[in-house]
Amino acid sequence: MPAGFASTPEPxxxxxxxxxxxxxxxxxxxxxxxxxxxxxxxxxGCLGAESVRGDNGxxxxxxxxxxxxxxxxxxxxxxxLVAQRLGKERWYSHYELRVAKVERAYSGxxxxxxxxxxxKGSARNPVVASDRxxxxxxxx
Amino acid sequence: MPAGFASTPEPxxxxxxxxxxxxxxxxxxxxxxxxxxxxxxxxxGCLGAESVRGDNGxxxxxxxxxxxxxxxxxxxxxxxLVAQRLGKERWYSHYELRVAKVERAYSGxxxxxxxxxxxKGSARNPVVASDRxxxxxxxx
Numbered sequence: 001m002p003a004g005f006a007s008t009p010e011p012x013x014x015x016x017x018x019x020x021x022x023x024x025x026x027x028x029x030x031x032x033x034x035x036x037x038x039x040x041x042x043x044x045g046c047l048g049a050e051s052v053r054g055d056n057g058x059x060x061x062x063x064x065x066x067x068x069x070x071x072x073x074x075x076x077x078x079x080x081l082v083a084q085r086l087g088k089e090r091w092y093s094h095y096e097l098r099v100a101k102v103e104r105a106y107s108g109x110x111x112x113x114x115x116x117x118x119x120k121g122s123a124r125n126p127v128v129a130s131d132r133x134x135x136x137x138x139x140x
Numbered sequence: 141m142p143a144g145f146a147s148t149p150e151p152x153x154x155x156x157x158x159x160x161x162x163x164x165x166x167x168x169x170x171x172x173x174x175x176x177x178x179x180x181x182x183x184x185g186c187l188g189a190e191s192v193r194g195d196n197g198x199x200x201x202x203x204x205x206x207x208x209x210x211x212x213x214x215x216x217x218x219x220x221l222v223a224q225r226l227g228k229e230r231w232y233s234h235y236e237l238r239v240a241k242v243e244r245a246y247s248g249x250x251x252x253x254x255x256x257x258x259x260k261g262s263a264r265n266p267v268v269a270s271d272r273x274x275x276x277x278x279x280x
Contacts, residue, residue: 092248
């Protein structure tokens with residue numbers, strides 16, 4: 001998996017989508033944000049995370065977890081609680097946090113056809129992985 | 141809602157999380173990306189979108205939709221199909237696309253207590269919206 005991307009398993013799993021607007025100035029933000037990103041990745045049940053912040057201070061971080069108990073445990077982590085408090089008091093002028101259940105996932109940029117369906121459709125026409133997008137989907 | 145944030149209703153609704161790494165050079169990307177962002181917002185069932193790209197070319201765009209049919213319609217939009225093809229051929233060295241059902245959502249940075257629970261708990265202690273995070277959650 002290229003740098004910056006979370007290597008997640010087949011769905012279902014959970015995504016915590018955190019969109020935030022930074023206030024002006026650092027106020028200890030960068031160091032803590034980096035530490036929290038690394039700490040999150042060490043949490044039991046954390047599958048990975050992706051994070052981007054633009055020049056205008058708008059950022060999106062998506063952290064992936066196996067299930068709801070793993071999300072709750074991370075929310076209650078003591079170091080994370082301190083960071084959450086500082087985030088509210090100093091670092092963010094606004095944020096939106098959404099918890100979502102990932103139902104299906106694709107990757108590319110290989111031209112996409114559902115690998116699994118194709119493989120099912122013709123055993124004599126084996127799937128060439130590099131020909132198409134990986135397709136990760138579990139019917140619910 | 142501050143600029144850059146999607147003003148979404150109470151869950152449940154859907155999030156399409158698109159994480160991508162840009163190739164070097166523009167190759168028509170910026171103009172098309174902007175056009176697609178605006179076109180997505182006009183789609184029936186699109187609730188809003190949030191998008192950030194960092195200096196390293198990693199980007200996260202999250203578009204919110206009412207339901208699966210709205211996501212499918214956007215995926216099949218003819219102008220969007222052209223952009224998807226160009227994205228695979230020119231613009232992205234890698235991407236991950238995840239479709240997720242948003243189950244609950246919060247916003248801040250006001251110190252958060254669940255507005256709804258508090259309001260329910262005491263009619264004599266009315267919720268002051270500016271005192272705390274807005275809390276949007278529907279029990280499933």
